[in-house]
Amino acid sequence: MLDSVKSLVLNSSYEPLQFCSAKRAIIMVITGRAEFIESDGYVVRSPTTTFNLPAVIRVLNIVKRARRKGISFSKKNILCRDNFTCQYCGTGGKFLTVDHILPKSRGGKSNWTNVVVACKPCNLKKGDQTPSEKGMELTKKPSKPEFYWPFFQIPAGPSSHLVIWKKYLPKSIFAGASNE
Numbered sequence: 392m393l394d395s396v397k398s399l400v401l402n403s404s405y406e407p408l409q410f411c412s413a414k415r416a417i418i419m420v421i422t423g424r425a426e427f428i429e430s431d432g433y434v435v436r437s438p439t440t441t442f443n444l445p446a447v448i449r450v451l452n453i454v455k456r457a458r459r460k461g462i463s464f465s466k467k468n469i470l471c472r473d474n475f476t477c478q479y480c481g482t483g484g485k486f487l488t489v490d491h492i493l494p495k496s497r498g499g500k501s502n503w504t505n506v507v508v509a510c511k512p513c514n515l516k517k518g519d520q521t522p523s524e525k526g527m528e529l530t531k532k533p534s535k536p537e538f539y540w541p542f543f544q545i546p547a548g549p550s551s552h553l554v555i556w557k558k559y560l561p562k563s564i565f566a567g568a569s570n571e
C-alpha cells in the first residue's frame with residue numbers, strides 16, 4: 392500500500408515539486424528533510440508506531456529547479472500548457488488537435504512557439520494557411536511553459552487525496568484528467 396499511494400511534495404516555497412510514494416514521504420518527514428503538511432486521515436501502522444499517511448509534505452530546504460532539463464515538447468504537454476482549450480476560439484472538450492501556426496508544409500517547426508491546441512473545426516478552417524492569412528487570431532502568444540508538467544501526471548489514489556492535491560496544484564493540470 393505504501394508504495395502505491397502517492398504523496399505530493401511541495402518545495403519549501405510551497406510550489407508543487409513532484410509526487411513520491413507515501414513511504415518515501417514518511418521517511419522524509421521522519422528524517423527531518425520534510426514537514427508533514429496535510430493528511431486525509433489515513434493511518435499507517437507499523438509494529439511499533441502509527442503515522443498519518445501524508446497526502447502533502449513540504450521539503451525544508453529549497454530545491455532549485457534550475458538544474459532540471461526543460462519540459463519536453465509533446466502533444467500532452469502542449470494540451471496542458473494551453474489548458475485543454477482551442478487557442479483560436481476558446482473551445483474545450485475532447486476533440487482537440489494540435490495546430491502548427493506556420494504549417495509544417497511551409498517549413499513550420501514543431502516547437503513550443505509554433506504549436507498550439509486547436510479544435511478540429513478551427514484546424515480544418517485554417518488548413519495550410521497562417522492565422523493572419525485566414526483572419527484568425529490566437530488567444531495568447533505561445534511560449535515554453537515554466538512549470539514542469541511531466542512531474543504532475545496526477546497519480547491514482549484515494550479521491551480524498553485528489554481533493555487535497557487540488558488545493559496545491561494549478562487548475563489546468565486537472566482539466567484533462569477526468570470528467571468531474
Ligand SMILES: [Zn+2]
Binds near residue numbers: 509512
Ligand atoms: Zn477552435
